Amino acid sequence: MxxxxxxxxxxxxxxxxxxxxxxxxxADFEVEQLDLAAGDNLSASFKAKNPMSGVPVLEFDDGQCLSESMAICRYFEVTHPEPPLMGDSAESQARIEMWNRRMELHLLFPVAMAFRHITGHFADREAVFPDYGADRAQAAARMFDFLDRHLAESSYIAGEDYTVADITALAAIDFARVVDLQIGERAHLAAWHERVSARPSARA
Ligand SMILES: N[C@@H](CCC(=O)N[C@@H](CS)C(=O)NCC(=O)O)C(=O)O
Known part of the structure; x- marks a missing residue:
């Protein structure tokens, strides 16, 4: 693969x-690094693998491809059920999905839009609206506030266990540094960040 x-x-x-x-x-996979700024992901050969042109993409040995990070994670959750990161009961699966969607829609996407529209990193392929970028950075900062309150009551994003929702939140919060968004004085969010960053997986 x-x-x-x-x-x-x-x-x-x-x-x-x-x-x-x-x-x-x-190391068990062949891994190809794409240079997104150079537009490697916009080539016809890459779009044949993912017409949406984003990374990551998982390519099976028969040439079939899967894209969308959560779809790829779902594949590995089924092939490698332990430890469960997407829940192991109807209730926990739904709850983790709810929190992961919240982290995607209200944290990762605003951070991504802030990055794209404040820095103009992809100005070669999309219109750039700096005011929109600033607005999305504010939305992400409001989500930092929300999470600070939420994590006062909960060890992890979706409850007392580490799940894929923590992974989405960690990736978003760490990436937010590119637009100068920091956790700052938010003590509960900072404690959670220290907890999840101490896991060996955070270095992946
Ligand atoms: N919804 C997709 C998003 C994929 C995506 O947009 N990836 C970014 C990198 S984080 C990308 O490839 N951007 C390049 C571009 O938009 O041209 C997923 O969850 O995998």
């Missing part, structure tokens, strides 16, 4: 952390 990714990008990092938590060694 082969993984197409980019080392510094947050969605590929979600997958690498997920694999590390599962004890799946990245």
């Amino acid at each position: 082969k993984i197409y990714e980019m080392r510094r990008a947050p969605n590929p990092r979600r997958l690498r952390i997920f694999l590390a938590e599962k004890g799946i060694d990245l």
Whole structure:
């Protein structure tokens, strides 16, 4: 199997952390690094693998491809059920999905939009609206506040266990530094960040 990714990008990092938590060694895969700024992901050959052109992509040995980080993680959750990162009961699966969606929609996406529209990193392929970027950075900062309150009551994002929702939040929060968004004085969020960053998977 082969993984197409980019080392510094947050969605590929979600997958690498997920694999590390599962004890799946990245060295068992062929890994190709794409240069997103150079537009490697916009080539016809890459779009044949993922028409949406994002990374990561998982390519099976027969050439079939899976994209969307959570779809790829879902594949590995089924093939490697232990430890469960997406829940092991109807209730826990739904609850973790709810929190992971919240982390994607209200944290990772605003951070990504802030990055794209404040820095103009992808100005070669999309219109850039700095005011929109600033607005999304504020939305992400409000989510930092929300999480600080939430984590006063809960050890991890989706409850008392580490899950994929923590992985999405960690990738988003660490990437937010590119637009100068920091955890700062938010003590509960900082304690959670220290906890999840201390896991060996965070270095993946
Ligand atoms: N929803 C997709 C998002 C994939 C995505 O947008 N990845 C970014 C890197 S974090 C990318 O490839 N950006 C390049 C571009 O938009 O041209 C997922 O969850 O994997």
